[in-house]
Amino acid sequence: MLLDDLETYLVGAGVTDAIDKGELHETPDTVIALRETGGLPPQHAMGGGPGRPVMDTLSVQVLARAVDYVTASTLIQSVRQALDGLRDVTLNGALYYFISAMQPPFLLMRDGNQRYVLAFNVLIRRQTTTL
Numbered sequence: 001m002l003l004d005d006l007e008t009y010l011v012g013a014g015v016t017d018a019i020d021k022g023e024l025h026e027t028p029d030t031v032i033a034l035r036e037t038g039g040l041p042p043q044h045a046m047g048g049g050p051g052r053p054v055m056d057t058l059s060v061q062v063l064a065r066a067v068d069y070v071t072a073s074t075l076i077q078s079v080r081q082a083l084d085g086l087r088d089v090t091l092n093g094a095l096y097y098f099i100s101a102m103q104p105p106f107l108l109m110r111d112g113n114q115r116y117v118l119a120f121n122v123l124i125r126r127q128t129t130t131l
Contacts, residue, residue: 086099097126
């Protein structure tokens, strides 16, 4: 699955903080979260036929939370550096053609415990996989 693949890559790239998939849990204070956010229509090739795309274009929101702004910023910048521009890599059997950041990280909010939550989105082009 997409979020498992990204987690595998980030851990291999040296990101050692906790990673939540699908939602941002209340604990721990310092955490990364990966959330699927839709994407764009699939790409079809000539002769592929209905229901047989060759490439999916997906999007994921990356969040980083910490008690202080500097820690959250450092964390999200490390994730952006690991993912932005990644190309032609196979993760858990799926071929990822290209991953690109859609914008620089930004302050999304302060949560109910006044922790800083920063975010950015990535656009992902991946070979079509079956569920």
